[in-house]
Amino acid sequence: xxxxxxxxxxxxxxxxxxxxxxxxxxxxxxxxxxxxxxxxxxxxxxxxxxxxxxxxxxxxxxxxxxxxxxxxxxxxxxxxxxxxxxxxxxxxxxxxxxxx
Amino acid sequence: xxxxxxxxxxxxxxxxxxxxxxxxxxxxxxxxxxxxxxxxxxxxxxxxxxxxxxxxxxxxxxxxxxxxxxxxxxxxxxxxxxxxxxxxxxxxxxxxxxxxxxxxxxxxxxxxxxxxxxxxxxxxxxxxxxxxxxxxxxxxxxxxxxxxxxxxxxxxxxxxxxxxxxxxxxxxxxxxxxxxxxxxxxxxxxxxxxxxxxxxxxxxxxxxxxxxxxxxxxxxxxxxxxxxxxxxxxxxxxxxxxxxxxxxxxxxxxxxxxxxxxxxxxxxxxxxxxxxxxxxxxxxxxxxxxxxxxxxxxxxxxxxxxxxxxxxxxxxxxxxxxxxxxxxxxxxxxxxxxxxxxxxxxxxxxxxxxxxxxxxxxxxxxxxxxxxxxxxxxxxxxxxxx
Ligand code: SF4
Ligand code: SF4
Numbered sequence: 001x002x003x004x005x006x007x008x009x010x011x012x013x014x015x016x017x018x019x020x021x022x023x024x025x026x027x028x029x030x031x032x033x034x035x036x037x038x039x040x041x042x043x044x045x046x047x048x049x050x051x052x053x054x055x056x057x058x059x060x061x062x063x064x065x066x067x068x069x070x071x072x073x074x075x076x077x078x079x080x081x082x083x084x085x086x087x088x089x090x091x092x093x094x095x096x097x098x099x100x
Numbered sequence: 101x102x103x104x105x106x107x108x109x110x111x112x113x114x115x116x117x118x119x120x121x122x123x124x125x126x127x128x129x130x131x132x133x134x135x136x137x138x139x140x141x142x143x144x145x146x147x148x149x150x151x152x153x154x155x156x157x158x159x160x161x162x163x164x165x166x167x168x169x170x171x172x173x174x175x176x177x178x179x180x181x182x183x184x185x186x187x188x189x190x191x192x193x194x195x196x197x198x199x200x201x202x203x204x205x206x207x208x209x210x211x212x213x214x215x216x217x218x219x220x221x222x223x224x225x226x227x228x229x230x231x232x233x234x235x236x237x238x239x240x241x242x243x244x245x246x247x248x249x250x251x252x253x254x255x256x257x258x259x260x261x262x263x264x265x266x267x268x269x270x271x272x273x274x275x276x277x278x279x280x281x282x283x284x285x286x287x288x289x290x291x292x293x294x295x296x297x298x299x300x301x302x303x304x305x306x307x308x309x310x311x312x313x314x315x316x317x318x319x320x321x322x323x324x325x326x327x328x329x330x331x332x333x334x335x336x337x338x339x340x341x342x343x344x345x346x347x348x349x350x351x352x353x354x355x356x357x358x359x360x361x362x363x364x365x366x367x368x369x370x371x372x373x374x375x376x377x378x379x380x381x382x383x384x385x386x387x388x389x390x391x392x393x394x395x396x397x398x399x400x401x402x403x404x405x406x407x408x409x410x411x412x413x414x415x416x417x418x419x420x421x422x423x424x425x426x427x428x429x430x431x432x433x434x435x436x437x438x439x440x441x442x443x444x445x446x447x448x449x450x451x452x453x454x455x456x457x458x459x460x461x462x463x464x465x466x467x468x469x470x471x472x473x474x475x476x477x478x479x480x481x482x483x484x485x486x
Contacts, residue, residue, distance in 0.1 A: 007290075009335025023224050023264040025200060031122070031170045038200040040225040040264050040293055041340075043124050043172055094335045096264075096292045 016100040019059030122170035127364040134180040137243040139472035140305035148367040156186040160193040165393040167197035177204040195222025207254035227266040232275040233285045255289040266293040272312040298344040302376040315464040345446035346460035351428025359403035376431040415449040
């Protein structure tokens, strides 16, 4: 079926290094006083936690590192934050919003 | 997947706040010229002439005003936007203004050099439409030779330049049986997204409805095919599936609600709440040549007329879905019931619903549908008066 590049679904694990592809833009909208994620024919309104995660998706930080930073900042249990972060990033990856 | 339901915190739906201030998207119909002649084209029957199109500077000004207003995404469309030689100049200004730029193209008039340049200027995304993956059938639908080969090439360039690609496939009775192959084509092209868009019956498509309407069985089958493919291609290709509302029970919130999420600028600069809204009588359309975009959005008569829910009559008035689907489509209510303030006949509560469904069933049941009326400029007529 696939003549050229065979592609597979990315599965997010603690060691994954997520990043926003160049065509996905996390932008602050001063007029509305909020952040948006601009994607092909889509606009998302991430909640505060999602914004914090997305800001750290630079292709260098691993999911584990992102989660432990957040766990510190929010004074929350690491395992819980890690699980939440992974499931959020998996959904975003399936929607084409992040790559890893 | 799990109880965290992250997409609830991260959904494209609750854009209520964003919309209240300004539209999220602007559809810029740069031109009505197009080398293809698809019989379902969403352009009006009375196409704008080349000599009446907005100038480069006027379009650039629209882009700047759009960004100031708070619009986030610009969809550069047509007709075929690449027939405008100044597309680059418009994209450049739009990207500089911070807008997310999306090129909606049939591809056949695009060159590799131009695409490369557009990418350098900041074009964010390309949406490439295909008529079918069967060459002969694609030719028959678009009245254009070798289009599919050209589209393959364009798709390759898009990927070569590492740009995101959406394949847009308008679906109707002449290609619905090919849906599995259309989906495979999009995967082969490296598309990250596919729009399986059953035709919406306005404008040219309405004129050709008897030739294009699929049967209910075909539509149900296509929904199954999409469901299966969506699961199989999770994380590889995102699906957008638009069903034909003739077989639905509730209407779609057309344009996400009138004057709520989107605005449309025609080649001549008229600003519309929806690309089909010129078929609705009683609306006054402002032009970007006369009035600021923000003022048109907030105060324009055409935008105010069906904004919100206060214009509604029974059964929409007081209906629990009034704020969800906004009574459906004004243009469809007009076309089918003669009154744009009526409930969209796609709604099962509309007194016209049964006749609406019966029309689709009767037309789709005919073994030999009538030939296409191709989308063409009517040569005899003078340019549409402003
Ligand atoms: S639908 Fe067909 S005819 Fe209409 S603009 Fe698109 S490619 Fe051209
Ligand atoms: S009656 Fe009007 S508001 Fe209620 S579902 Fe039908 S179209 Fe929507």
